[in-house]
Amino acid sequence: MASFTPSGIPVIDISSLTKGDRSHNHRAVADQFARHLPSNGCIGITGHGISLERLKEAFSVTKSLFDLSYEDKMKAPHATAIVPHSGYSSVGKEHLGNQDSKNGAKFEASDYKESYDIRSEENKIDYNIWLPEEVLPGFRAFTTKFFWELHQLSDKILGALILSLEATEEEAKAVKALYTGHENDLRLAHYFPIEDAEKGRGRLGAHTDWSIFTLLFQDENSGLEFQDRRTGGFLEATPQEGVIYMNIGDMFMRISNGFYPSALHRVVANEGATPDRYSIPYFVVPDREGVIEPLPSRVKEDGKSVYESVKYGEYMMSMWEKVR
Ligand SMILES: O=C(O)CCC(=O)C(=O)O
Numbered sequence: 528m529a530s531f532t533p534s535g536i537p538v539i540d541i542s543s544l545t546k547g548d549r550s551h552n553h554r555a556v557a558d559q560f561a562r563h564l565p566s567n568g569c570i571g572i573t574g575h576g577i578s579l580e581r582l583k584e585a586f587s588v589t590k591s592l593f594d595l596s597y598e599d600k601m602k603a604p605h606a607t608a609i610v611p612h613s614g615y616s617s618v619g620k621e622h623l624g625n626q627d628s629k630n631g632a633k634f635e636a637s638d639y640k641e642s643y644d645i646r647s648e649e650n651k652i653d654y655n656i657w658l659p660e661e662v663l664p665g666f667r668a669f670t671t672k673f674f675w676e677l678h679q680l681s682d683k684i685l686g687a688l689i690l691s692l693e694a695t696e697e698e699a700k701a702v703k704a705l706y707t708g709h710e711n712d713l714r715l716a717h718y719f720p721i722e723d724a725e726k727g728r729g730r731l732g733a734h735t736d737w738s739i740f741t742l743l744f745q746d747e748n749s750g751l752e753f754q755d756r757r758t759g760g761f762l763e764a765t766p767q768e769g770v771i772y773m774n775i776g777d778m779f780m781r782i783s784n785g786f787y788p789s790a791l792h793r794v795v796a797n798e799g800a801t802p803d804r805y806s807i808p809y810f811v812v813p814d815r816e817g818v819i820e821p822l823p824s825r826v827k828e829d830g831k832s833v834y835e836s837v838k839y840g841e842y843m844m845s846m847w848e849k850v851r
Pocket residue numbers: 714716731736743744745751792793794806807808
């Protein structure tokens with residue numbers, strides 16, 4: 528059974544996936560996904576197995592990173608090119624709101640934030656750009672460990688998502704083969720404080736993620752909102768202890784032939800003086816060479832294929848051109 532946030536976003540307990548007991552039935556979680564994700568492509572999750580201590584540590588590491596001087600942060604600068612997408616990006620590198628022209632919810636924002644992207648050590652294209660160890664001791668070790676913890680969790684969520692589509696065994700295998708975790712992106716983000724914000728002022732423009740799905744950790748300073756597709760308005764993703772938000776991205780929308788929508792989301796400032804905000808998105812993405820297309824069984828059921836097949840790497844590069 529799901530509970531709901533004050534704004535009506537469903538919150539699903541996934542502990543039967545994460546307890547590690549293989550005899551547990553994953554079906555119940557898959558059924559909850561199938562019931563609650565089709566409306567807006569977003570849910571809150573509890574029972575994810577990431578402890579509160581771990582989360583506290585992650586936010587404290589994030590804050591220490593952004594508290595460094597600009598000169599120190601620039602010791603791990605993001606490349607001027609799109610690739611490798613890793614290391615430190617100062618304000619103004621991205622304009623995610625630019626990608627949103629199709630759904631009438633255009634939302635002006637200058638993406639008033641700085642961020643740092645961490646990748647798999649085995650990713651040879653988007654390879655990591657690390658700060659020298661002495662600049663922030665322990666940063667590399669912590670974030671690398673956290674990256675793989677989130678990968679383990681994501682692997683289980685992906686399994687339940689595939690199960691929720693009633694995929695054949697062959698289809699399930701094919702989708703899992705698209706994903707090794709080595710292209711995932713752990714992003715630490717810091718939104719600057721704003722004095723005298725008008726309510727609803729943009730901190731991050733409305734966009735969908737290009738991922739399979741995204742896990743979102745945020746601090747107690749709210750601002751994350753998902754579009755309610757029935758009304759076109761936005762629902763606040765209220766910060767709640769132990770709740771991680773999760774949204775479907777463009778790739779799983781395509782795999783599901785549109786059964787799951789890619790969630791349109793944004794970050795806004797509260798009215799008045801708005802403090803710093805920290806968040807940690809984890810983007811679960813296919814491998815670059817992965818060909819993404821609707822499951823044949825869903826196409827059969829729906830009577831048509833809503834999406835053409837795309838190679839993830841090509842899709843991603845075309846999207847990057849839009850938001851730079
Ligand atoms: O900061 C957040 O809560 C959301 C970040 C986000 O949507 C993104 O970076 O794609």
